[in-house]
Amino acid sequence: MKDSGKFIVLEGPDGSGKTTQIAKIEDYLRERGIDFVSTREPGGVQVAEKIRSVILDVENDMSGLTECLLYAAARREHLIQKVIPALNEGKVVICDRYVMSSLSYQGYGRRLGEVVLEVNKRAIDVEGKQYWADMNIYLDVTPEIGLQRIHAKHADREINRLDLESNDFHHRVRDGYLKLEQEYAEQFKKIDASQNEDAVFADIKEVIDNLLLSNRV
């Protein structure tokens, strides 16, 4: 069977507004009658959701490499059990975070460097094929704006272990994303997520339209 779907990943620092924008993308795809699966990392399938709760639990202490391996383990199962089957059915897969999150958070944030890429190349290799995202839509905000948003009163999201990291950590994560944007230019679209919700979505819509259009050629 051929994997003919499109694999679209939303990336960005905490508080960049991914959740809101993913809901808008889902509405948009539904309106256009496009068959899609919307999912998230870490998680998306039972075993990966269990790994997620271990990683994000504020009570758990672990080394950076352990964290990297756990994200990679969750990633591989989610990929095998959910993403690849959907792509094989020709569906669009919208995923909240993927490999670029590990490269920025563990590679740059935790300063683990190259090993993160090595581990992830192995984790996304299924039957000899590496499953990279067709496009990473990167919502860019400064850590100041992002953290302010997630700590804002009434934010409907629990504070997790990563949120509690230092400002320096969050700056390294964002700088990491900006470096990745240069390195993986063809798979990356950076969007200014400090704009209002509608303006951010207008930019996202353009990227998605181009991507889905290129599918039809």
Ligand code: TYD
């Ligand atoms: P989540 O509650 O999903 O946060 P968000 O809404 O910001 O995506 O928590 C996921 C956290 O895990 C987030 O802080 C980013 C982090 N993360 C990594 O550090 N590495 C990874 O590979 C992934 C997928 C997530």
